[in-house]
Amino acid sequence: MPPAPSQAQRNAAARVSLNTTRLQRVTALPANNIYCLHCFRAAKDALTKAMSLPPARKPVDFEPMECRYPSASSSRCAHCGSKNYSCEPVYPLLTGNSMDVLALTHFARLYTTLEDDDADDDASVPPCDSVPMILGVESRQKICGVVLDLWDAFDAILQAHAREYSLGGASTSKKDNASNIARYRDYVVSRRQLLVAQSGPRPSTYTAVGRKLLPEWESNQLLRLEAIDPMYPVWLVALEAFSAGMSEAFNLTQGEDVDEWDEWVVEQMGDIPVQTP
Structure with a gap:
């Protein structure tokens, strides 16, 4: 039987636990990735399971995907650490799309908790x-169903993107995988250089106009699917389906004043953070 811990040992353990709690955070991954692929798919699987229940038991709310780190020095999020996974960030060419998915997710959840x-x-x-x-x-x-459809579409885009550029896979040798990753990085650099040239200089924060334009400029610095990418049409369809689904969801509820409710719906639809180009 192991000896009981001394008071000093208990105090030390309590300090470690307290510090860990203080350091717990929800944080962004490097290169503007705000959730890893494992956390995204874990959230999607949980919502898929919940939406498969009978109508009377379907969820009226959902948990958005996020990476929680046990401490400031952790190299893996809590989910990946518990599963002994490596945190896999979203592919660089889809960083902007991943942030768009998160923005749409938070927009939708606002109305499930309003x-x-x-x-x-x-x-x-x-x-x-x-x-x-x-x-x-x-x-x-x-x-909840609209959000799940969006997540399913983005997951399909992620998988197709990995296949297109031969990123990983059980059938890929380490040598070939390293070569594929190197080519992918070179392509990312070229796309990023083109994006910088198209976006122009950073707006000045010394003027009111510059401060107003800065958030949009910073968002445009993130790489997204373009018309030249095979999965771009899928992304457009996903955005259109999200808008149509939110409109349908709003209209399933009717306020006491129909005209006032219709105006409210139009106003909310205009606030969707990512619209179809």
Whole structure:
């Protein structure tokens, strides 16, 4: 039987635990990647499983993908560490698309968690909710399905992208894989140089106009699928399906004033952070 820890040992363990808790963070990966592929697919698999339930048990909310690091010095996120995986960042040519997917995900989740602060105290609340919500159950279930469709489309793009550039794969030798990665990096550099030339100089932060243009300029520095890429049409269809799905979800709920509700829906649709080009 192992000896019981001394008070000094318990105090030391408590300090380590406290420091680890303080250092826990949700952070971006290098090169502007905001989640690794494993965390993305874990979130997608969880939502897929939840959406396969009968209609009465389908989710009205979902957890967005994110990488949580146990400490500031961790080289792997908590999920990858627990599974003994290596954190695989999103492919560089899809960095901008990955951030677009995250922006759309957070936009959608805003409406699955939007509480109705103006509801009467005696307003009826569905069993799945603890407080009145702006959108009804069917609307929020629809939004969960819309997000899952977006994630499925982006996962298909990721897989096709890996096949197109022969990135990894069990049938690829280490020598061939290294050669493929080197060619891919060279292509990424050339695309990035072209992007910098197209974007122009960084807007000045000393003027009001420059400060207003800076966020869009910074977003445009991220590589995204272009018309020359085979999966670009799939990305456009995914964006269109997201907008159409959100519109349908909003219209599954009707406010007391139909005209006012229609105006609200139009306003929300205009706030979608990524629109079809």
